[in-house]
Amino acid sequence: MTSWRLAVAGAWLAAGLAPQAPAAASPALGxxxxxxxxxxxxxxxxxxxxxxxxxxxxxxxxxACVNCHxxxxxxxxxxxxSIPPVAGDYLFHSRAQDAREPALPYAESLRxxxxxxxxxxxxxxxxxxxDSQGRPLSYLMPRFALGDDDMTALIAYLxxxxxxxxxGVTDTVLHFATIVTPDADPVKRQGMLDVLEHFFxxxxxxxxxxxxxxxTSSRTQYSKSMYMANRRWQLHVWELTGPAPTWRAQLERRxxxxxxxxxxxxxxxxxxxxxHAFCEQHAIPCLLPNVEVxxxxxxxxxxxxxxKGVLLEAQxxxxxxxxxxxxxxxxxxxxxxxxxDSGEPAAEALAALLRGHGVTVHGTVLxxxxxxxxxxxxxxxxxxRKGARGQxxxxxxxxxxVAALGDVPEGTATVYVSGLMGGLERSPLPxxxxxxxxxxxxxxxxxxxxxxxxxxxxxxxxxxxxLVAEQVQTDTYLACNLVADVLNRMADNFVxxxxxxxxxxxxxxxxxxxxYPRLSLASNQRFASKGGxxxxxxxxxxxxxxxxxxxxxx
Amino acid sequence: MxxxxxxxxxxxxxxxxxxxxxxxxxxxxAADAPSATxxxxxxxxxxxxxxxxxGKVVSLPEEMNDGRPVVLNFIFTTCTSxxxxxxxxxxxxxxxxxxxxxxxxLMSISLDPEQDTPARLVEYARRFHAGPEWQHxxxxxxxxxxxxxAFDVYxxxxxxxxxxxxxxxxxxxxxxxxxxxxxxxxLLRDYRELLATR
Numbered sequence: 038m039t040s041w042r043l044a045v046a047g048a049w050l051a052a053g054l055a056p057q058a059p060a061a062a063s064p065a066l067g068x069x070x071x072x073x074x075x076x077x078x079x080x081x082x083x084x085x086x087x088x089x090x091x092x093x094x095x096x097x098x099x100x101a102c103v104n105c106h107x108x109x110x111x112x113x114x115x116x117x118x119s120i121p122p123v124a125g126d127y128l129f130h131s132r133a134q135d136a137r138e139p140a141l142p143y144a145e146s147l148r149x150x151x152x153x154x155x156x157x158x159x160x161x162x163x164x165x166x167x168d169s170q171g172r173p174l175s176y177l178m179p180r181f182a183l184g185d186d187d188m189t190a191l192i193a194y195l196x197x198x199x200x201x202x203x204x205g206v207t208d209t210v211l212h213f214a215t216i217v218t219p220d221a222d223p224v225k226r227q228g229m230l231d232v233l234e235h236f237f238x239x240x241x242x243x244x245x246x247x248x249x250x251x252x253t254s255s256r257t258q259y260s261k262s263m264y265m266a267n268r269r270w271q272l273h274v275w276e277l278t279g280p281a282p283t284w285r286a287q288l289e290r291r292x293x294x295x296x297x298x299x300x301x302x303x304x305x306x307x308x309x310x311x312x313h314a315f316c317e318q319h320a321i322p323c324l325l326p327n328v329e330v331x332x333x334x335x336x337x338x339x340x341x342x343x344x345k346g347v348l349l350e351a352q353x354x355x356x357x358x359x360x361x362x363x364x365x366x367x368x369x370x371x372x373x374x375x376x377x378d379s380g381e382p383a384a385e386a387l388a389a390l391l392r393g394h395g396v397t398v399h400g401t402v403l404x405x406x407x408x409x410x411x412x413x414x415x416x417x418x419x420x421x422r423k424g425a426r427g428q429x430x431x432x433x434x435x436x437x438x439v440a441a442l443g444d445v446p447e448g449t450a451t452v453y454v455s456g457l458m459g460g461l462e463r464s465p466l467p468x469x470x471x472x473x474x475x476x477x478x479x480x481x482x483x484x485x486x487x488x489x490x491x492x493x494x495x496x497x498x499x500x501x502x503x504l505v506a507e508q509v510q511t512d513t514y515l516a517c518n519l520v521a522d523v524l525n526r527m528a529d530n531f532v533x534x535x536x537x538x539x540x541x542x543x544x545x546x547x548x549x550x551x552x553y554p555r556l557s558l559a560s561n562q563r564f565a566s567k568g569g570x571x572x573x574x575x576x577x578x579x580x581x582x583x584x585x586x587x588x589x590x591x
Numbered sequence: 592m593x594x595x596x597x598x599x600x601x602x603x604x605x606x607x608x609x610x611x612x613x614x615x616x617x618x619x620x621a622a623d624a625p626s627a628t629x630x631x632x633x634x635x636x637x638x639x640x641x642x643x644x645x646g647k648v649v650s651l652p653e654e655m656n657d658g659r660p661v662v663l664n665f666i667f668t669t670c671t672s673x674x675x676x677x678x679x680x681x682x683x684x685x686x687x688x689x690x691x692x693x694x695x696x697l698m699s700i701s702l703d704p705e706q707d708t709p710a711r712l713v714e715y716a717r718r719f720h721a722g723p724e725w726q727h728x729x730x731x732x733x734x735x736x737x738x739x740x741a742f743d744v745y746x747x748x749x750x751x752x753x754x755x756x757x758x759x760x761x762x763x764x765x766x767x768x769x770x771x772x773x774x775x776x777x778l779l780r781d782y783r784e785l786l787a788t789r
Contacts, residue, residue: 088676093683093775095675099718104671115672116746116753176772177676361648545748555732559669559703559749567705587731590705 068187069194074108076101078187086179089166095179102191105177107560108338109534110198112146113542118177119146124199124532128154142530159195160188203531204321205298206268211524211531214273214297216326218284220306228506229304229327229513233272235500236517240270273297284311292319298531302326302516304509307379313340322536325516325565327509329379329457335561338537343512343553344566347383347433347457350477352591353569354431354453355390357475367451369397369428371419373412377405379458380433387431397424408435413443420446432474433458440465449473456480456572461508468577475585479569480508481554482584489549508552515551519544554588627754627771629781634757634766637741641700641730644712651738654726656762659696660786662778663757665744666727667703668715673754676772680756682719683775684782695782697725700738702749704729742766760785 068079076084076097083097102123107113110124121127122144130141131153141147151169154162158169166180167173183191205212215233217226275291277284288311300316303326313332316323316339323340331342345352359365370391374380381402388398401415412434419425426448432439432455439459452474454466459476462483466474480486490507493514497504504510523539544565545557556565568590575581636652643649655661664681666674678699685692701707707715712727721727729735739745746752754772758781759765767785769777 088774093679095679099675099679104675113672115670116751118673118753120672177672361642361646363646542750545750557703557705557749559667559706560671561669562706590708 068190069192072183072187072191073102073106073194078183079190084181084183086181088179089173089176100179100181104560107534107538109532109538110195111144111530111532111535111538113538114145115542118175120177121146121148122199123195125196126199128159128195142532143528144530144535145526156192159192163188163191199532203298203533204296206531209267209269210271211268212271212273212295212297213299213301214275214291214295215301216275216277216288216303216305216312218277218281218305218308218312219279220308221304222306222506225327225506225509226304228503228510229302230274231502232497232510232513233274233302233517235502236514237270237272240521272301281308281311285315288312288315292321297321299324299520299533299536300326301520302513303328305329307377307381313337316340320533322533324520324540325512327512330382331564333563335563337563338534340563341537341540341558342564343516343556344479345564346479347379347455348386349479349564349567349569349591350455350457351383351386351390353477353479353571353589354387356589356591357453357571358391358396358429359394363394365391365394365396367396367427367429369399369424370431371399371401371425371428372431372433373401373403373415373419374433375403375405375408375435375438378433378435380455383433383455383458384431403438408437409441412438412441416442416446420448426450429453431455436460436463436465440467442467442470445469445473451475453477462574462580462582466574471574471577475571475573476582477569478572478582478584479566480552482570482572482582483580485554486552489551492549493551511551515549518549519547522547627769627773627777630768630770631765632743632768634742637737639730639734639737641728641734641738642709644709644716644727644729646709649728651728651734654696654698654728655759657696658761659694659724660761660782661696661698661757661759662782663698663700663742663759664755665702665739665742665752666699666715667701667749668707668711669703670749673752673772677754677756678715678719680773680775680778681725682721684778685722685725687775687779688782692722692724695724697721699725699727701727701729701735702739702744702752704732704735758782758785760788 071077072084076099078084084100085094085096086100087094105113105120106123110122112120112122114120126141127144127147132149154169162168162174163181163183166178273291273295275288277287299322301324303312305312305326305328307330309326309328309330310332313323317337320339325341325343328342329346330348331346332340333345333348358367358370372384372387374384384400391398401419403411403415427450429450430452432452434455435458439454450473452470454464454474454476456464456476456478459466461476461478461480464476490511493511494504496514497510502510519540523536523543526539526543527535538560541558541560541562545555547556550556553566558565568588570588571585572582573585575583636655639651640648641651662681662684664677666678681697681699685697688695701712707729709729712729716725716727736745742757744752744755753770756769756773756778758767767781769781773781
């Protein structure tokens with residue numbers, strides 16, 4: 038009998054009910070999860086909760102426990118509100134009798150001021166809103182009219198929450214992977230790996246010995262940080278090979294051979310979807326990789342990104358064309374991109390955003406590879422097409438193609454160039470194009486981010502890390518620091534969902550944000566930087582930029 | 592950006608304060624009520640532009656000065672704990688006003704404007720069955736911050752906000768500030784008291 042079945046049986050016994058056949062317990066666990074996460078009862082009816090003093094009724098997904106107590110069950114702190122953990126250990130664990138007893142893993146909103154719950158007092162808390170000692174719970178906690186079977190299932194789920202073995206964590210080592218897809222830029226790859234390897238070396242400089250269990254008496258900020266310092270960070274570089282459909286199996290094999298706690302940074306080309314799906318399915322935090330085309334799936338939980346990359350650029354172009362009042366300033370849009378490159382999904386995203394607004398969208402697809410070849414000829418052909426005059430041109434092209442644009446075709450109106458793909462301010466945009474072209478720039482402007490880059494750039498210089506891909510390298514360094522800081526906050530708690538939740542909650546307080554004017558997340562948010570500029574080159578040569586307007590969060 | 596600290600009201604509002612103190616006494620007597628504290632404040636409404644949930648760019652002072660009493664809070668749509676509770680209270684307050692609902696202007700300003708696009712605000716409002724007199728607002732980060740600072744709401748980030756409701760009977764009148772989560776009945780009582788002293 039597995040532990041949760043024991044727990045379910047225990048719940049029935051404690052509630053004074055006759056235990057049913059063990060076979061019935063299996064769906065019961067599903068019901069508990071459904072109540073906790075979705076607010077749906079065994080009958081399929083919505084969970085209903087009532088707040089005291091006329092506070093009203095809340096139901097369904099709105100009433101689900103997960104909203105406040107979080108996926109991890111470890112609660113949250115928001116403003117003056119401290120929402121306690123409800124993962125089983127925290128509810129049922131008896132109070133420490135002695136300060137030398139091992140403590141439960143740290144949780145920010147831990148309550149130490151009440152007797153442990155029993156199954157009966159927990160059911161009473163959920164139904165009547167009083168704690169294990171009969172004191173009223175917070176006004177925010179609704180009273181839920183749960184039937185006995187639903188209650189049993191919910192309590193069984195709470196008992197199981199937070200009890201699983203966390204992979205990739207030993208007494209002395211924290212295992213991380215970083216993932217590189219075969220279509221990733223080799224220069225960026227080397228730049229990223231250099232930063233990661235140096236960061237891990239620095240992390241492991243302090244002398245190590247096995248981590249002792251955290252004691253009830255040692256819950257100070259100082260001792261918390263000591264627990265993290267005792268674990269060595271180990272990096273596993275998972276370099277994928279071959280075609281994309283085989284990546285998933287490669288990742289499964291690597292994970293089986295080297296269980297990891299989280300995927301830290303990483304580098305993709307135009308397709309990150311297999312990595313995203315792998316992390317989500319295995320419940321592995323996939324933290325802030327360098328990808329141009331992230332997966333936009335708001336309901337997924339484990340992957341977090343710096344931004345939507347080229348998809349955000351597509352939103353910026355759409356906003357520039359449609360304006361805030363959605364009246365298009367161009368009747369036709371021609372998009373140019375290479376087959377199989379990041380421009381393809383970006384062009385699809387832009388076409389979808391313009392659909393229904395009376396804008397005709399064409400695409401000119403250049404053959405895959407062959408960088409720098411055929412682009413000028415293709416543009417001349419586009420210009421000769423009927424109705425081409427006055428249309429907006431959107432170039433989803435790499436620097437080699439941008440450098441080979443040739444002369445500006447006659448009748449060219451506004452040209453939008455993907456800054457991320459085209460090399461940002463170092464884009465080799467020919468002089469003739471610069472008066473027509475604007476760049477999408479989903480980062481802070483170079484003269485404003487300078488001070489935020491001083492520290493990472495100095496850190497690279499001190500370690501003689503060659504600066505070969507500045508944004509990728511500083512983003513990688515930022516990702517490492519963000520994760521290290523959050524893990525310090527978590528002390529001896531390694532629940533993977535809690536890592537995501539803590540990152541989401543704390544990110545907006547981060548002052549050193551590298552290339553981004555600000556970073557911010559919250560529950561159900563996956564993209565930390567949400568906007569960008571439209572810029573143009575100030576001069577026919579050089580890298581000086583002028584913003585066309587304010588930062589836009591489309 | 593202006594940082595307008597609220598000022599305690601001068602003696603001319605003393606009568607209103609006494610009336611409100613009576614109302615507070617009633618509210619706090621209710622069993623298990625949240626501990627909301629009330630005060631009268633004067634705030635200078637900053638002259639910023641916000642984007643209303645219908646996508647229109649509007650002036651904050653103009654939205655507040657159309658003659659209707661204003662009931663205001665600050666929320667963000669991915670907030671999972673206190674904001675849904677506050678919005679749920681707004682929704683029930685709106686319903687309990689009945690025929691008087693048409694005379695009030697309920698305003699919710701986003702604390703996370705870059706995430707909360709007008710489309711997301713509309714979806715959020717729908718979740719709470721917001722009526723036609725309840726609008727949600729977003730805009731630039733700077734505009735939202737100016738509004739938060741003007742009403743002494745800013746606490747260093749969206750994650751650090753507490754439950755708060757502000758109401759004002761008419762332009763030029765003081766604001767009633769309710770810190771803590773008020774129940775819909777509390778709000779209704781406070782609202783009627785406030786209108787009576789107008």
